Amino acid sequence: MRTKNIMIVGVGGQGTLLTSRILGGLALRAGYEVKMSEIHGMAQRGGSVVTFVRFGHKVAEPIVEEGQADILIAFERLEALRYAHFLKKDGVMVVNDLRIDPITVVTGAEEYPQDILAELEKKYRVETIHAAEEARKLGNPRTFNIIVLGVAARHMEFSMPEWLRAIEATVPPKTVTVNQAAFRLGMQEDAAAEKK
Numbered sequence: 271m272r273t274k275n276i277m278i279v280g281v282g283g284q285g286t287l288l289t290s291r292i293l294g295g296l297a298l299r300a301g302y303e304v305k306m307s308e309i310h311g312m313a314q315r316g317g318s319v320v321t322f323v324r325f326g327h328k329v330a331e332p333i334v335e336e337g338q339a340d341i342l343i344a345f346e347r348l349e350a351l352r353y354a355h356f357l358k359k360d361g362v363m364v365v366n367d368l369r370i371d372p373i374t375v376v377t378g379a380e381e382y383p384q385d386i387l388a389e390l391e392k393k394y395r396v397e398t399i400h401a402a403e404e405a406r407k408l409g410n411p412r413t414f415n416i417i418v419l420g421v422a423a424r425h426m427e428f429s430m431p432e433w434l435r436a437i438e439a440t441v442p443p444k445t446v447t448v449n450q451a452a453f454r455l456g457m458q459e460d461a462a463a464e465k466k
Contacts, residue, residue, distance in 0.1 A: 305325075363396045
């Protein structure tokens with residue numbers, strides 16, 4: 271298997287690091303070599319958080335170069351736009367349709383870009399989900415990142431039982447059931463979208 275390059279982007283507090291740990295642990299248990307890298311901006315102030323997860327039979331370095339990501343998982347629209355150039359030509363971008371204003375927008379120094387998803391869809395293969403809304407329906411708004419991961423998981427080779435075990439091994443014990451439900455929902459949401 272050639273090395274698979276996954277990039278996960280969001281803002282501080284969105285579960286970017288937890289998501290990367292679930293994926294990295296899953297790939298390790300599947301017998302792959304795994305390299306991970308994290309880039310924290312002003313995470314505590316809502317700044318960008320970027321993680322790279324690379325796995326395969328032999329992985330040389332942890333960083334994904336521009337134009338090399340097989341899958342870009344974005345927990346917020348502007349973060350998807352900011353890092354879209356990392357996606358390879360035949361890659362897929364999974365975007366949580368959510369707006370979080372960065373400090374430059376809050377202070378009025380800049381404007382939040384309009385029609386981000388429409389612009390991205392002109393150039394990339396984009397799958398979107400309103401994960402925050404779905405997570406609220408599950409009774410735990412914090413699980414939205416696992417819903418997005420569920421959508422992205424359909425573009426990876428791992429089985430549902432492997433994913434569920436990885437989630438159980440990574441999230442706090444009292445949240446295992448709701449996180450596994452969130453993951454299943456993400457996969458079903460994507461399946462339903464493909465049938466439309």
